Structure formats: C-alpha cells, structure tokens
Amino acid sequence: MSQSPDQNGLDGLTELEAQAMDYALGGGSRAERKAAELRSLSDPDFRAAVERWQQLLSPLDDTTPGIAPPPSVWAAIAAEVTPLPRRAAGPAAKASWWDNLNLWRMLGLGGPVLAAVAVALLVQPGSVGPAVPAMVANGPALVATLADATGKPLIAAAYDPASGQVRFAPVAASDDTTTGKVPELWVIEGQNPPRSLGVIDIAAGRSQTIPRERLAGLKPGSILAISIEPTGGSPTGAPTGPVIATGKLAAA
Amino acid sequence: MNRPVQPVTPGAAELSSLLLKAADGDTAAFHAFYDRTSAKLFGVILRILVERQESEDVLQDVYLSIWRKAATFDPSKASPITWAATIARNRAIDRLRARPPRAQVPVEAAFELADDGPAQDAGLIHGDDVRRLTAALASLEPRHAAAIRACYFDGVTYDELAEREQVPVGTLKSWVRRGLIRMRGALEGSEA
Numbered sequence: 001m002s003q004s005p006d007q008n009g010l011d012g013l014t015e016l017e018a019q020a021m022d023y024a025l026g027g028g029s030r031a032e033r034k035a036a037e038l039r040s041l042s043d044p045d046f047r048a049a050v051e052r053w054q055q056l057l058s059p060l061d062d063t064t065p066g067i068a069p070p071p072s073v074w075a076a077i078a079a080e081v082t083p084l085p086r087r088a089a090g091p092a093a094k095a096s097w098w099d100n101l102n103l104w105r106m107l108g109l110g111g112p113v114l115a116a117v118a119v120a121l122l123v124q125p126g127s128v129g130p131a132v133p134a135m136v137a138n139g140p141a142l143v144a145t146l147a148d149a150t151g152k153p154l155i156a157a158a159y160d161p162a163s164g165q166v167r168f169a170p171v172a173a174s175d176d177t178t179t180g181k182v183p184e185l186w187v188i189e190g191q192n193p194p195r196s197l198g199v200i201d202i203a204a205g206r207s208q209t210i211p212r213e214r215l216a217g218l219k220p221g222s223i224l225a226i227s228i229e230p231t232g233g234s235p236t237g238a239p240t241g242p243v244i245a246t247g248k249l250a251a252a
Numbered sequence: 253m254n255r256p257v258q259p260v261t262p263g264a265a266e267l268s269s270l271l272l273k274a275a276d277g278d279t280a281a282f283h284a285f286y287d288r289t290s291a292k293l294f295g296v297i298l299r300i301l302v303e304r305q306e307s308e309d310v311l312q313d314v315y316l317s318i319w320r321k322a323a324t325f326d327p328s329k330a331s332p333i334t335w336a337a338t339i340a341r342n343r344a345i346d347r348l349r350a351r352p353p354r355a356q357v358p359v360e361a362a363f364e365l366a367d368d369g370p371a372q373d374a375g376l377i378h379g380d381d382v383r384r385l386t387a388a389l390a391s392l393e394p395r396h397a398a399a400i401r402a403c404y405f406d407g408v409t410y411d412e413l414a415e416r417e418q419v420p421v422g423t424l425k426s427w428v429r430r431g432l433i434r435m436r437g438a439l440e441g442s443e444a
Contacts, residue, residue: 069308
C-alpha cells in the first residue's frame with residue numbers, strides 16, 4: 001500500500017498533462033474518457049497534448065499482430081461509402097432533424113457519408129438558415145455555435161434567459177445511427193462533469209424549453225455539448241454516446 | 253516536448269496519398285487504404301475487445317469514421333497509420349467501457365486470437381521507433397510497465413488494475429504517469 005502519491009494525485013504534472021496522458025493511454029473510466037473527449041473538442045492545448053502522447057505511444061501498435069478481418073466487413077463499409085445519387089429534397093414534411101438526413105445530405109457537400117455544413121446564425125435573423133426571431137427580452141442572451149471535432153459548425157444554439165428557452169438551428173446532419181437515438185444537450189461548467197440539460201429536438205427554429213432549474217448558472221464560457229443517446233436520454237446521467245458537437249457559450 | 257518528426261516510411265507516404273484521395277471521394281483509394289491497414293486496426297481492436305463480432309462492428313464504424321474524416325487528416329501531425337489506429341483504439345476502448353458489467357473474457361483468449369494471422373501490413377511504423385519505445389517500456393519497473401501495457405493493449409482501467417495489484421488507484425496512476433514520463437525522457441535522450 002506504501003506511499004500515497006502527491007496530494008493532488010498529479011505527481012507534479014499539470015492537470016492538463018495528466019488528463020492528456022490518461023486519455024492517450026486509455027486507462028480512464030467511461031466518465032473520465034467522456035470528459036477528456038469533450039475537453040479535446042474545445043481546448044486546443046489539451047488536444048495538442050493528447051496528440052503528442054498518442055504519437056509517442058503509437059509505435060506500440062506495431063507490436064500487436066495484425067489479423068485480417070473477414071470480407072463481410074469491407075462489404076458493409078462499401079455499402080455505406082458508395083456515393084448516393086443526389087435526390088431532390090423537398091421541404092421537410094417532418095421537422096425533425098433526424099428524419100431529414102437526405103435533405104441534409106443535399107445541403108452538405110456531396111460527401112457520401114457526410115457530416116455537413118451551412119452555418120445558420122441565430123443572432124442575425126434574416127441571414128441564411130431558418131429565420132429565428134431575435135430573442136432577449138431582458139438580460140443578456142447567450143449563443144453558441146456547436147462544432148464537430150474538426151471545427152465544422154453543426155448547430156447554432158441560443159438561450160433566451162427571459163423565456164428560459166433554448167433554440168437550435170441545425171446547420172448540418174450527422175451520419176450517426178438515427179434509429180432509437182436522440183440528441184441530448186449537456187453543459188460543462190469548469191472542471192465539473194457534464195450536466196444534462198435534457199433530450200432535445202433539433203428542428204429548425206423550434207424552441208426548446210428547458211426547466212429553469214437546469215439552466216441556473218448558465219453563463220458565458222460554459223461549454224455546450226450534444227451527444228447521441230438512446231431514446232429517452234442517457235441512462236447513466238453522463239454522456240454515453242458519441243459527442244457530435246460542442247461549443248462555448250458567449251454573450252449574444 | 254515535441255518529438256522530432258517521425259521518419260516517413262514508404263508505406264506511410266503511400267497511405268497519406270490514399271487518404272487524400274479518399275477525402276476527395278475516391279472510393280477505390282479508400283478501398284486500397286482499407287486493404288493496407290485493416291489487419292492492423294482489426295488486431296488492435298480485437299486485442300481490446302476479444303469478441304470477434306463486436307470487433308468487426310467496431311472496425312466497420314472506425315472505417316466509416318476514417319472515410320468521413322479523411323479530409324481532416326494532417327500528415328504533419330501523425331502518420332496515417334497512427335491516426336487510424338488511434339481512432340480504432342479509442343473506439344474499441346469506448347465500446348469496452350460501454351459494456352454492461354459481466355465476466356471478462358480471459359486475457360489468454362486474446363493472445364490465442366491474436367496469433368491466427370500474420371501482419372499483412374507490417375512496416376507502416378518506422379522500426380527504430382518501435383525498438384526505442386519498447387526498450388524504454390522494458391526499462392521500467394516490471395509492475396509499472398505491465399500496468400502501461402494492460403491499459404494500452406487491453407483497455408484495462410486504472411481502477412481494475414489497482415484492484416488487481418492491490419494498491420490505491422492514486423498509486424496506480426502514479427506508476428503509470430511516472431512510467432510514461434520516463435519513456436518520453438528516454439525517447440528524447442534525456443532524463444525525465
């Protein structure tokens with residue numbers, strides 16, 4: 001049992017460096033890895049530290065014997081990467097983001113499997129994208145553009161403290177599985193673990209009312225994140241599915 | 253802090269070019285990339301997950317991610333195989349963490365599986381790097397090195413390892429982190 005490590009458990013490392021090592025090596029719990037994943041989306045210094053450790057450790061992969069996968073794996077992949085014929089996308093009959101993958105495919109790049117694009121600015125009504133009324137009756141509104149891991153904007157979000165509503169404008173689609181899955185919104189405040197703001201319906205211009213108590217303390221600098229969860233939301237209270245987008249809240 | 257840029261193997265240069273083409277929607281180039289790298293990635297995933305079907309599912313997910321993210325690959329930051337293998341490791345570990353609690357497949361089974369095929373894509377990582385890193389790892393205290401290997405290769409958590417070794421988690425983390433710092437020091441040719 002011996003000696004305990006440093007009081008802070010960091011062994012003289014910065015907290016950033018320790019978290020980066022842990023993530024690159026892979027020993028963290030599910031929640032710790034999720035937190036690191038979220039941080040890497042919003043913190044370039046952290047991402048760079050993770051990449052340095054991944055790079056350093058990567059030669060170890062060469063000591064793992066390769067094993068040829070069965071042909072069925074490529075067949076399944078090939079079915080997905082074959083570019084889809086372009087279809088005329090009519091106006092969406094149903095408003096759900098998830099129901100309109102084809103529409104989003106049209107909007108975004110001709111990329112086959114895609115993850116699309118097109119920034120909608122909530123704070124500038126009348127600009128591209130769904131027209132969303134300006135908000136803010138009193139108090140500063142907060143806005144965030146949520147981007148994927150590559151920095152590509154996916155969703156714009158705006159919070160109106162007067163009404164307690166959050167609005168989303170989808171600016172892209174995800175190719176994540178849609179069946180039985182829903183997007184869930186999280187807020188990360190400082191070093192705290194992600195806190196759920198609930199399952200959301202990201203339909204153009206639709207308002208989302210989130211219970212006020214959950215929004216308490218929402219302020220500029222907090223990070224919003226959206227993960228894909230089973231219908232009904234994360235069963236664990238922490239993000240369990242892929243994080244598709246993150247963005248920092250700023251005063252509008 | 254920063255390592256010198258890795259020597260580029262001929263394999264890496266070719267893979268980079270295939271990825272660039274895949275980013276432009278070239279499915280034939282993507283298929284070639286798959287053929288060159290899938291055995292390595294499958295090996296990495298299978299070592300962590302052990303279960304074959306689950307590993308195949310993850311492999312499929314990983315390549316769909318690679319196809320989608322090919323345009324974000326930056327050859328100045330990582331070799332293509334490092335980039336792809338990192339995606340595979342992370343996805344496999346996340347899948348492992350998402351499993352409901354149940355009896356783990358014995359570790360021996362992984363090695364058994366891992367022996368049933370030759371690496372069809374050896375040599376994608378520069379041999380000197382592999383030798384230096386494995387030497388650095390081997391120079392650590394055996395328990396520390398074993399902990400690092402278990403995390404990296406098998407996806408074992410700090411918590412599980414601490415229990416296995418009967419030490420507090422903080423101690424286990426300390427072993428691992430100090431070990432990694434020493435390895436980095438050894439690779440940089442200076443004491444950590």
